Structures are given as C-alpha cells and as structure tokens.
Amino acid sequence: MSEPLRLGVAGLGTVGSALIQLVHNKQNMLADRCGRTIRVTGMNARTAGRDRGFSTDGMKWFDNPADLAVSDDIDVFVELMGGEDEPALGAVKAALSAGKHVVTANKALLAKHGVELALLAEENGVLLNCEAAVAGGIPIIKVMRESLTANAVTRVFGILNGTCNYILTRMEAEGMTFEDCLADAQKLGYAEADPTFDIEGNDTAHKLAILASLAFGTQIAGDAIYLEGITKITIADIEAAKEMGYRIKLLGVATRTAAGVESRVHPAMVPLGSAIAEIGGVTNAVAIEADTVGSLMMSGPGAGGDATASAVAGDICDIAKSKPGRQHGPVLGQPANTLVPHERSAMTAHSGGYFLRLNVVDKPGTMASIATRFAEHDISLESIVQKRGATDDGEAPIVLVTHETSEEAIGKALAGIQSDGRLLGEAQMIRIEKLNES
Numbered sequence: 265m266s267e268p269l270r271l272g273v274a275g276l277g278t279v280g281s282a283l284i285q286l287v288h289n290k291q292n293m294l295a296d297r298c299g300r301t302i303r304v305t306g307m308n309a310r311t312a313g314r315d316r317g318f319s320t321d322g323m324k325w326f327d328n329p330a331d332l333a334v335s336d337d338i339d340v341f342v343e344l345m346g347g348e349d350e351p352a353l354g355a356v357k358a359a360l361s362a363g364k365h366v367v368t369a370n371k372a373l374l375a376k377h378g379v380e381l382a383l384l385a386e387e388n389g390v391l392l393n394c395e396a397a398v399a400g401g402i403p404i405i406k407v408m409r410e411s412l413t414a415n416a417v418t419r420v421f422g423i424l425n426g427t428c429n430y431i432l433t434r435m436e437a438e439g440m441t442f443e444d445c446l447a448d449a450q451k452l453g454y455a456e457a458d459p460t461f462d463i464e465g466n467d468t469a470h471k472l473a474i475l476a477s478l479a480f481g482t483q484i485a486g487d488a489i490y491l492e493g494i495t496k497i498t499i500a501d502i503e504a505a506k507e508m509g510y511r512i513k514l515l516g517v518a519t520r521t522a523a524g525v526e527s528r529v530h531p532a533m534v535p536l537g538s539a540i541a542e543i544g545g546v547t548n549a550v551a552i553e554a555d556t557v558g559s560l561m562m563s564g565p566g567a568g569g570d571a572t573a574s575a576v577a578g579d580i581c582d583i584a585k586s587k588p589g590r591q592h593g594p595v596l597g598q599p600a601n602t603l604v605p606h607e608r609s610a611m612t613a614h615s616g617g618y619f620l621r622l623n624v625v626d627k628p629g630t631m632a633s634i635a636t637r638f639a640e641h642d643i644s645l646e647s648i649v650q651k652r653g654a655t656d657d658g659e660a661p662i663v664l665v666t667h668e669t670s671e672e673a674i675g676k677a678l679a680g681i682q683s684d685g686r687l688l689g690e691a692q693m694i695r696i697e698k699l700n701e702s
C-alpha cells in the first residue's frame with residue numbers, strides 16, 4: 265500500500281467534525297478503496313482546546329489556518345471554515361502555492377474567488393475539489409465536470425437551499441405564515457440565527473454561480489445573478505398557485521440565451537406533479553438539460569454534517585487515488601485560463617409566463633383598463649380570476665396568468681395599470697418556469 269494521505273482540516277464545526285469522524289470510522293473501507301490510508305494529521309479552528317466530541321490523537325493543533333495549509337505534516341488542505349474572504353482565501357492560496365491539494369465546501373469563497381483559485385491550482389499542478397460547495401451531498405459537480413463533458417448544456421436549475429424549501433413546503437402543507445415557518449426552522453436548526461443569506465437567495469446564488477461556470481464554460485460571476493428571495497411570498501400566493509396547478513419553489517436557474525447567460529434566483533411557479541415540484545422539505549435537487557443526454561435530475565440532502573462530509577470525503581478519495589506527478593484535470597471542467605467572461609443577459613429580456621396577483625380598485629372599467637394595458641404590450645392572458653368579492657374598502661383581489669412574454673412587457677403593463685390608478689398596493693409577480701417534462 266502507498267504512503268498514507270495526510271489531511272490538514274481547518275474548521276471543526278458541523279462539517280469538519282463529521283468529516284473527521286467519518287475518516288476515522290471508515291478508515292479500513294477507505295483504505296481498501298483508495299489503496300492507501302487516509303489520516304487527519306493537522307487541525308485548526310477559531311477556538312483552541314474545545315472538546316469537539318472526537319479523539320484528536322495524532323492530530324497536531326495549528327493556531328493559524330495558513331500555517332496548517334503549508335505545513336510539511338499534510339498533503340491535502342481541507343478548508344471547512346467558510347467565509348468569502350480571510351482567513352479562508354489566504355489559507356487556500358497558501359496551500360495551492362505550496363503544491364498542496366485543496367478540498368473545500370466553501371461556495372461563498374468560490375463564487376467570489378473561484379477563477380483565481382482554479383488558475384492557481386492548475387498552475388501548481390494540484391487539485392482544488394469542491395463537490396460539497398453545491399447541493400451538499402449531491403455529487404453534481406463531478407457529474408457536470410466529468411460525466412457530461414460531451415454535452416452542451418442549455419439550462420441548469422434547481423432547489424439549492426434547504427432552508428427556503430423547508431419554509432415553502434411547510435407554508436403550503438400547514439397554512440403557516442412565512443414568519444412562523446422561519447421561526448420554526450430556526451428552532452429546529454434548519455435556519456441560521458441570521459437567516460438573511462438563505463431567505464434572500466444569496467446562498468442559492470453562490471451555488472448557481474459555480475453551476476453556471478461548469479455548464480457554460482464561463483468565469484464564475486457571483487455578482488451577475490438576478491436575486492429575489494422568498495420573504496414576500498404569502499399564503500395567498502401559495503393557495504392561488506395551487507388553484508392554477510402550480511407550486512412555488514425558490515429556484516436558481518442558469519440558461520444560455522442568444523444574449524448571454526441568464527442567471528437568476530427567485531421564487532418560481534413549477535407545475536404540480538413535475539419532478540421538481542415534488543422536492544419537499546430540506547431536500548435539494550439539480551436538473552440539467554443538455555443536447556446529448558437530454559434532461560436529468562439529481563435530488564438528495566443539500567446540507568447536514570454527514571451528507572456534506574460524504575461529498576468532502578469523496579473529493580479526498582479522488583486525491584488519494586490520483587497518481588503522484590500526474591497532470592490533474594481542470595477544476596471547472598475546462599482549463600481556467602480558457603473560461604470566457606460571463607456575458608450577462610438582462611432580466612428585462614427574460615421570456616416566460618407570469619403569475620400576477622393584484623389588488624385593484626373595484627370600480628366599473630377596471631377590468632377593461634387592465635386588459636387594455638396588457639394588450640398594448642402584446643401580452644396574452646391564459647387566465648384571469650377574481651379571488652373574492654370586493655372588500656368594504658372597494659378593493660378586489662385578482663390573479664392573472666400570462667402566456668409567454670418578456671419581463672420588459674410585464675413591467676410596462678404593470679406601470680400602466682398603476683398610472684391609471686387601478687392598482688392598490690404592490691403587485692405580486694412570480695415567474696412561471698417552463699419545464700421540458702412531458
């Protein structure tokens with residue numbers, strides 16, 4: 265058997281602890297499969313001396329992750345601290361520059377610095393593996409980077425944040441408000457104390473940025489993604505969606521269009537009964553549409569210590585199996601210096617169906633004036649439903665579903681309805697995601 269592969273793990277929280285226990289508990293199985301033993305020889309976290317619930321025998325403590333990253337005691341630097349900048353960035357750069365392979369689960373770091381880090385890894389002939397950074401336990405990166413190499417991808421989309429999916433699932437199942445579901449998710453440990461990153465869509469955007477790069481051979485562009493979270497979704501939207509045959513999901517979607525790459529994160533209507541609509545609770549799913557394979561979808565646990573450690577361990581095992589001195593494959597599916605700049609397609613050019621929920625003035629002529637505004641912009645309506653009689657305040661709730669049109673046209677029609685004085689409050693607009701399922 266070859267020399268043991270020595271890991272330096274920075275970050276001993278949910279994922280780091282689960283990984284160390286996994287490597288320990290399955291050491292024989294991993295050694296059989298990889299042809300060499302895998303050992304954790306170095307570790308670092310913010311707080312020294314804390315009981316982490318596992319034996320630290322044979323592991324040297326480092327006060328600074330960058331020192332661990334370049335230590336002669338390790339072959340692979342495993343970055344599980346999180347955070348888009350320091351100390352993760354400096355430590356990963358130091359490891360790659362020192363010729364150490366790196367495994368990370370850090371989507372925020374990759375969304376911001378992924379191309380720079382991929383270039384550095386490739387210059388230094390080492391691997392930068394990041395399976396756990398997208399959809400936790402679902403091995404989607406390897407599928408896109410390796411298994412689908414012969415495919416031109418047209419769209420990649422998915423449910424990439426378990427917290428949001430959990431909240432939307434419970435709102436529908438139990439008729440609970442967004443706020444109550446969020447509070448419960450926090451109690452159950454599915455949502456952070458500060459949930460902003462999850463519920464505003466940033467976490468989904470980080471993962472989508474990585475998927476879009478793998479799909480289209482573009483540089484990772486975390487800041488080129490249209491972003492809308494789930495905080496404005498109400499029970500009224502969820503019920504109206506159901507009546508129209510849809511379910512609301514927070515989707516991350518990247519599509520190749522004639523104008524560039526359209527990358528967007530927003531609540532979307534998906535048809536009831538479709539595979540993606542059936543993904544409930546904290547589960548994640550990623551769907552890919554490509555020219556040769558057609559459509560495929562993978563679903564599974566998108567977070568959690570064990571599921572995420574499974575993906576990190578898979579990355580480590582790939583390194584353990586690789587031959588010393590062999591040229592390693594590119595980090596993002598093609599050499600990082602050949603990735604093209606991400607040409608962003610504007611959201612106004614987005615084309616699709618729209619669900620609109622409006623509170624309008626209950627006066628004669630309102631419906632006719634709304635119809636005129638839509639007609640002016642060539643928007644044809646699939647359905648228009650008045651949800652109930654007018655309130656005592658003269659307010660009538662209506663729900664409209666449009667056929668395919670542009671976002672620009674929808675924006676102009678709504679502005680027209682508003683300027684006619686027919687709209688009360690803000691319109692709710694939710695995009696309908698067209699699926700290629702039969």
Ligand SMILES: NC(=O)c1ccc[n+]([C@@H]2O[C@H](COP(=O)([O-])OP(=O)(O)OC[C@H]3O[C@@H](n4cnc5c(N)ncnc54)[C@H](OP(=O)(O)O)[C@@H]3O)[C@@H](O)[C@H]2O)c1
Nearest residue numbers: 275276277278279309310311344345346369370567568572
């Ligand atoms: N949790 C998941 O389900 C999941 C899923 C997919 C990807 N990820 C990614 O995995 C990474 C780790 O997530 P996690 O949930 O395990 O986080 P976590 O539970 O908060 O643990 C973070 C660990 O990093 C250490 N740390 C934080 N800042 C540090 C610093 N400045 N210097 C040294 N150590 C520092 C912490 O030290 P102390 O323990 O001493 O505070 C802790 O051990 C993140 O990039 C996350 O996005 C997580």
